[in-house]
Amino acid sequence: MIALGLIPFACSLLLALTATALSRRLSPGVATPLLTLTALATSLATGIVLSLAGFTVLARLPLIAALGGWPDDRLKAWRQLPTGWGVTAAVLAAALLASALFYLARVAWDLSQAHRACRRLPRTGDQLMITPEEHPTAFTLPLRGGAIVVSTGMLRLLPADERRALLAHESAHLRRYHTAYVLLASLAAAANPLLRPVARQVRLAVELWADQLAADEVGDGLVVARALARASLAASRPSQPGGFRLAVAESDVSARVHALTHLPPRFRPWAAASTLGLAVVSSAIAITLTFALHNRIELAQLVSARTVSADQHHGLTVRTAARHSTHRTDGLSLR
Amino acid sequence: MAAAPHGRPRGALERDVLACLAAAGRPMSPGEVRADLGDELAYTTVMTTLSRLHAKGAISRQAVGRGYQYELPGGPDAAQASMTAHRMLRLLDAGADRAGVLSRFVADLRPEDEELLTNLLGETGGPDRDEGPDPA
Numbered sequence: 001m002i003a004l005g006l007i008p009f010a011c012s013l014l015l016a017l018t019a020t021a022l023s024r025r026l027s028p029g030v031a032t033p034l035l036t037l038t039a040l041a042t043s044l045a046t047g048i049v050l051s052l053a054g055f056t057v058l059a060r061l062p063l064i065a066a067l068g069g070w071p072d073d074r075l076k077a078w079r080q081l082p083t084g085w086g087v088t089a090a091v092l093a094a095a096l097l098a099s100a101l102f103y104l105a106r107v108a109w110d111l112s113q114a115h116r117a118c119r120r121l122p123r124t125g126d127q128l129m130i131t132p133e134e135h136p137t138a139f140t141l142p143l144r145g146g147a148i149v150v151s152t153g154m155l156r157l158l159p160a161d162e163r164r165a166l167l168a169h170e171s172a173h174l175r176r177y178h179t180a181y182v183l184l185a186s187l188a189a190a191a192n193p194l195l196r197p198v199a200r201q202v203r204l205a206v207e208l209w210a211d212q213l214a215a216d217e218v219g220d221g222l223v224v225a226r227a228l229a230r231a232s233l234a235a236s237r238p239s240q241p242g243g244f245r246l247a248v249a250e251s252d253v254s255a256r257v258h259a260l261t262h263l264p265p266r267f268r269p270w271a272a273a274s275t276l277g278l279a280v281v282s283s284a285i286a287i288t289l290t291f292a293l294h295n296r297i298e299l300a301q302l303v304s305a306r307t308v309s310a311d312q313h314h315g316l317t318v319r320t321a322a323r324h325s326t327h328r329t330d331g332l333s334l335r
Numbered sequence: 336m337a338a339a340p341h342g343r344p345r346g347a348l349e350r351d352v353l354a355c356l357a358a359a360g361r362p363m364s365p366g367e368v369r370a371d372l373g374d375e376l377a378y379t380t381v382m383t384t385l386s387r388l389h390a391k392g393a394i395s396r397q398a399v400g401r402g403y404q405y406e407l408p409g410g411p412d413a414a415q416a417s418m419t420a421h422r423m424l425r426l427l428d429a430g431a432d433r434a435g436v437l438s439r440f441v442a443d444l445r446p447e448d449e450e451l452l453t454n455l456l457g458e459t460g461g462p463d464r465d466e467g468p469d470p471a
Contacts, residue, residue, distance in 0.1 A: 103434070110436040113423065120420035122413050128350050130357045130407065131421040132414045138440040139424075148350075149424060154440075155358035160373045163354045166440060168347065173438050175344075182435040203435065207442075217343065228441070229452035236444040252442040254451055 002081065005053060005289060008045035008282040012194040015042060015278050019201040024255075025271050027264055028209035029176075032202060034272055036181045036188075038279040039198045043188035045282035047096060052293050054090025056081050059297070070300035071307070096191050103190035107183060114141050121149065127174065128167070130155070136235045138166055146174035157234050162227035165218045169227075172213035178206035204252050208259050221260040228256060348376075349393075352384050353407070356394060362404035 015038055023031045058064055065071060118141060121129045129149045136154035141147045148170040155163055173179065185202035189195040211228070215221035232253055343351075355371050356363060363371075369381040385405050388394045396403040424437070444452070 106434045107436060110434045114436055117420040117423035120416045120423075122417055126346055126349070128353055129417075130353065131417045132409065133418065133421055135425075136441075137421075137425065139437045141424075141437060149421070150354070150357075151421065152357050152360065155354050156360070158358075160351075160355065160371050163358065164347075164351050164372075167350045167354060169440060170438075171344075171347065171350070179436065179438060182438070186435050206438070210438075217347070225455060229455045232441040232444055233449065233452050233456075235441045236449070253444060253448045256442070257451060257455060 001289070001292070002085075004285055005049045007285050008042060008049055009194065011278040011282045012042045012046055012192055015039065015275070016194055016197040018275075019198045022271055022275055023201045023205045023208075025265055025268050027267065028205045028212060028259075030267065030272060032178075032181050032205040032209055034275050035198055035202050035205065036185045038275050039185050039188035039195050039202070041279035042282045043192040043195055045286035046192045046194075047093065048286040049289060050089045050093035050096070052289050053081060053086055054093050056293065057083055057086025058090060068297065068301070069304065070297060071304045096193075099193075100187060100191035103187055111143065115143050118143050118147055121147075127171065136231055138170060138231065140170045140173045140179070142174070142177075142179040148174070154231060154235075158227055158230060161218065161220075161223050162230065165214050165224040165227040166231065168214035168217040169210045169224065172210040172217075173206065176206075176209065176213070178210060181206055204255060207252065207256055211256055211260055212264065215260060225257050225260040228253070228260075348380070348384050349388055352381070352388065353393065356405060356407050362397065362399075362406040364399070364402060364404050368405070 015035075019035060022035065026034065059068065059070070118129075121131065127146050127148050129147055131149065131151050133151040134153040135151060136157050138148070138150045138154050141149065148167065150166070150170075154166070158166060182199075182203050185195075185199040189199035211221075211224050214224045218224060351372060352368060355368055359367075359371070365378065365382045365385055368385065369376055369378055372381070385394070385396075385403075389396050389405065393407075394405050395408045396405045
């Protein structure tokens with residue numbers, strides 16, 4: 001049982017270790033949904049496994065046993081999971097759930113801030129908002145059908161074809177719901193920190209995806225690469241030496257330029273299938289363990305109900321009845 | 336809607352025209368817009384787009400000679416509101432990029448990236464522009 005419960009964690013690690021290679025071997029339009037889906041499934045599975053492990057310990061508490069209608073001593077017979085592990089799992093599950101909720105709250109707060117700022121911006125086009133600012137910035141917001149915010153400084157910096165590439169890139173983010181992928185993958189990583197590298201890859205993959213769509217629209221990847229180069233150089237906020245970002249093997253910019261100036265990766269079914277396999281295995285284990293625990297609880301409830309009725313019938317003391325039924329369930333669970 | 340010229344999806348041409356007017360920062364005639372956009376767009380296509388944008392109230396125009404010149408409306412009030420909003424968004428961008436609500440176009444650079452990007456611009460021969468922050 002314990003070994004089974006560890007598999008979703010192994011899957012998370014494997015996914016984290018292979019995320020970079022996967023996003024390089026698959027086209028971003030495939031890698032993004034695939035990595036997001038797998039991260040979500042794995043994160044959910046690890047959360048469920050931790051909660052189940054924690055629950056087997058909590059269920060032995062007299063108060064919870066009384067509420068659930070099973071005798072607490074019945075569950076003491078489940079000696080498979082050491083108490084220390086169970087307590088750790090319960091604490092971890094609570095902390096990770098809190099982390100996921102905190103992340104959701106932050107997203108909601110950021111979105112509402114962005115929404116307030118957005119309302120004040122004059123709408124120039126259907127989606128485009130141009131702000132009279134010298135600093136070159138450009139970004140998209142997933143609000144009110146999507147908004148592309150670009151400063152005049154950015155527009156003045158770029159020649160017409162690169163401007164078109166920039167706008168095509170931003171509009172691709174909105175058209176393909178890129179923010180949703182990024183937020184879901186980050187949520188998965190908040191609930192399972194092992195998946196942080198995966199969320200990072202999803203963030204990069206949506207940029208690659210938007211670059212690719214922009215290159216298709218403009219008809220030349222090099223134009224997109226030049227727009228990226230010009231905009232990044234002008235707007236650069238150099239990362240501090242020794243900072244966290246330096247731990248990353250390849251920077252986002254060089255990955256994007258490389259993708260734009262080379263042929264797109266071929267579709268590799270085995271890479272996609274093996275990633276999906278991790279999601280399926282993790283989910284299957286979470287579901288299996290949930291049913292296993294559910295069955296045990298039901299069994300304990302059943303035995304306890306039978307004990308009570310037998311107790312009334314034969315006029316035995318509760319103590320001896322309990323001892324009898326302990327014997328019986330032990331026999332059952334051994335099978 | 337007219338068929339998208341040159342693989343532009345719906346609305347993309349309007350976007351590009353608006354960006355062109357914003358970059359120029361002055362009234363432009365349809366001919367100038369067409370010349371700036373650079374690719375082989377038909378004059379009438381540019382005209383149609385401009386008048387459609389004007390009909391929507393997105394841009395203003397004034398009669399000059401026999402035709403019109405178009406520009407982005409930019410009263411001082413609108414500019415003020417826009418600046419405030421943009422400052423707010425940038426604050427959000429800087430402080431809470433981790434939540435991933437905004438997708439920024441540019442990425443943070445490392446020293447070796449700067450070199451890569453400078454080379455890229457150099458060898459493809461774009462318009463010659465010096466990058467400001469270049470201590471080397």
